[in-house]
Amino acid sequence: MTRQLVYLLKLTLCFVVDKVRGAADDTANAHRAMCSLSQAAAATYSPPQLPTDAAALNVRIQAANMSIAPETWKALFDPEKGSKAYDQTTGENRTLADRLGGKEKWNGWLAAFAAIKEQNIGTKAEGPYPKIEKASDRAAARAQLFLIAATAAKLTERISELQSFLTDRDKNKIDEHLKKALFGGDGKLTAPALTTSLGTAVNSWTNLCGSDHIGKSISGDFICLCGGSGAATKQCSGAYSTVVQTGAGDPAAAWPNLLQSCGTQTKEQASPETIAAAVSQWHSALTQKASGSDNTVYLGKSSNGATECAGTDGNTCIVYTDYFKKTAGKALNSLPWLTALQQAAASIRKAQTIVTKAEALHSQLQALAEATESIYSAAAAGSLWSATELSVAAKITPGPTIVSASHKKQAAEETECNEAKDDQEACKKLKEKGCVFNHKGDESKKCTLTEKVKQEARKSSGKTIQKFWKKEGKCAVKIGGSLLTSYCIQMGWKRVERFQFYCK
Structure with a gap:
């Protein structure tokens, strides 16, 4: 009897278990799978916070570069001399702005000029951008800062494009x-x-x-x-x-x-x-x-x-x-x-890659800003001259093309003399630099180099310079705006003077 009861109990338990199982959803x-899909698709994408100072870093670099540019160039962007934002320009001014690159570049230069005054760039003896007194030092700094400014502008533009993809939902479509x-x-x-x-x-x-x-x-x-x-x-x-x-x-x-x-x-x-x-x-x-x-x-x-x-x-x-x-x-x-989910995942992965790129480009921009300060300070201290390829300075600084190293040095010294303009007493103080006051000289350039110094410069150029320019003439386009040192050595040119290469 007991065995029968146990058997009946087992049957009852099995029946109950089956009923419980049957009652499950x-x-x-x-x-649960559809719940997970719903939650994954209901999520939103928020990009990580990237550095926001890229534009400010670029403006500072552009301002440092502009501060040592020729006065005629700076005057184009001086509001006190009538310069206006691109949208406010008309007639010849609008034509000039378009010729110089259009709205974005024009307004960028206006911002750079404004930053010169706002941040006292090149106006005081102290600070991260102290005043560079000598024209030769300004030319040396300009040679390097011109290239840095061009690179900084491209980096900033690329960073802006990347950030736009991250923050504009119509672009990333996540x-x-x-x-x-x-x-x-x-x-x-x-x-x-x-x-x-x-x-x-x-x-x-x-x-x-x-x-x-x-x-x-x-x-x-x-x-x-x-x-x-x-x-x-x-x-x-x-x-x-x-x-x-x-x-x-x-x-x-x-x-x-x-x-x-x-x-x-x-x-x-x-x-x-x-x-x-x-x-x-x-x-x-x-x-x-x-x-x-x-x-x-x-x-x-x-x-x-x-x-x-x-x-x-x-x-x-x-x-x-x-x-x-x-x-x-x-x-x-x-x-x-499923297609839409895969597209969302692909766009998120692209965004993650872009974040890494943008951060790397921002680090490069920061390095350029630091280099700009170092170059500016070195130029103000007079210690940049020996580290600069003057061949590049001649190519990127507005003015006549200078052929030889001696001519380049003469041009820098001539500019330094010209700073005394028509002030005879100021010109006398520059006598040790080879300056002399010429009463018959051009207006604002009566203080100039002595003929003796100029003749020595002409003698030092000679026929070798013509041969050099013939050689360089074949490859000038390839050289472009880059520093010449490594290229010249590669071409087998012999270094004769500090900043000059001649053909063997």
């Missing part, structure tokens, strides 16, 4: 792709809608959730998985019992209730990793079952394969078979909401 795993995945369409919807997110009507399973309408959006597939009118309610979750497939069904109204069945979902930062994890979970929740010589694939509960998915009790499933067929099927990555 039909599509629990599928439900949020747009995520919205497309979640609600379908063009990424502008904020809730699921008939036709765009799922089927065209709520009056039948075929019209709402048939194979032609599956995959339009995550929200649409989720609603179809959990809202069949012929199924017992709560087939997805005990927390959700809304049925959309009725004459009065409304996907937009059902959506918040369906999300609540997922539990509390916080707004997350979109990431490729979160997207990949959610897609992987969805893959794992799919069921595959043979149908003849091919496979059927579906998500949810079915009594006998994908053909039974109809929103009825025990058959609350949605069919993805078309994306898993052996032949004549569709590529899985063409599933609309």
Whole structure:
């Protein structure tokens, strides 16, 4: 008798367990997978905060460069002499601005000129940009700062382009792709809608959730998985019992209730990793079952394969078979909401790469700003001359082309004499530098070099210089604006003077 009771007890327990199992939600795993996809697609992208001083660094570098430019150049951008912003220029002034590069460059030079005064660049004896007294030192600094300023302008422009991609949602399209995945369409919807997110009507399973309408959006597939009118309610979750497939069904109204069945979902930062994890979970929740010589694939509960998915009790499933067929099927990555998720992930990865690039370019710009201060200070102290290739200075400094090293040195000294202008007493103080006051000289240039110094410069040039220029004439275009030292050595030129190369 006891054995019979034990046997009956076992049967009873088995029956109870089976009943408990049967009472479990039909599509629990599928439900959790769709919850994860919904959360991944509902995330937003916020770019990391990049340094914001790139434009200010560039203006400072441009101002330092302009501060030692010829006075005639600086006068073009002096408001006290009538200079105006590009949009306010007219007539000849507008023509000049366009010839010099247009609105962006013109306004950039105006900003640089303003910064000279605002930051006291080259106006005082102290500070990061002390006044450079000698013309020769200014020429040496100009040779280097001209190149640095050009590089800084390009770096700043590139940094601005990169930042624009990160902050402009219309350019990176990350949020747009995520919205497309979640609600379908063009990424502008904020809730699921008939036709765009799922089927065209709520009056039948075929019209709402048939194979032609599956995959339009995550929200649409989720609603179809959990809202069949012929199924017992709560087939997805005990927390959700809304049925959309009725004459009065409304996907937009059902959506918040369906999300609540997922539990509390916080707004997350979109990431490729979160997207990949959610897609992987969805893959794992799919069921595959043979149908003849091919496979059927579906998500949810079915009594006998994908053909039974109809929103009825025990058959609350949605069919993805078309994306898993052996032949004549569709590529899985063409599933609309999956395509949108992959595009979002790709755009986020691109944004991450851009952040790294922008930070690296900003570091370069900072280094150029520091180099500008060092060059300026060295020039003011008179210690930059020996470190400068004057051949470059001749190419980039407005004025007559200077051929030899002695001519270059003479030009610098001549400029230094000219600073005394028509002041005879001031010119006498420059006598040791070879300056003499010429009463018959040009206006503002009566203080000039003595003829003896000029003759010595002419003698030192000679025929070798002509040979040098013949050689350089063949490769001047290749040299461009770069420093000549390494190129000249490569070409086999012999260094004869400190800043001059001659052909062998």
